[in-house]
């Protein structure tokens with residue numbers, strides 16, 4: 401399914417509870433509000449080295465789901481890492497945490513959902529896990545599952 405021809409409400413009406421619906425109220429920071437793709441994950445806490453590494457790899461239309469534990473104490477992505485995601489073909493990034501450089505993020509052709517923003521940067525030690533299931537907002541985000549996001553919210557196929 402391309403990123404232009406769905407709405408999450410129509411998907412829910414068609415597929416119902418075969419889809420998981422995320423109750424976390426994200427804010428959209430990217431230049432693209434509607435996006436979809438297979439999930440990859442990073443789990444980290446106030447350290448974004450893994451986020452940078454993963455988004456520098458070929459995205460092939462994937463969506464990176466970053467579970468930052470909901471911390472708003474420092475940003476897990478700014479315009480440079482997001483620009484790398486665009487250059488490498490990622491469809492979007494969903495961050496259970498904070499971003500920064502929000503004006504620049506809004507000009508990028510990338511879906512970006514986050515809880516909030518903070519100008520403070522994160523550590524670069526590379527502590528965290530990648531491509532393990534993560535969960536928030538009542539949804540289990542399993543690598544390889546499909547995520548759809550638009551102005552109404554975020555849906556994920558059930559594992």
Ligand SMILES: O=C([O-])CC(=O)C(=O)O
Nearest residue numbers: 477478479480481521522
């Ligand atoms: O480097 C960082 O920590 C995040 C950032 O500001 C960027 O991606 O531009």
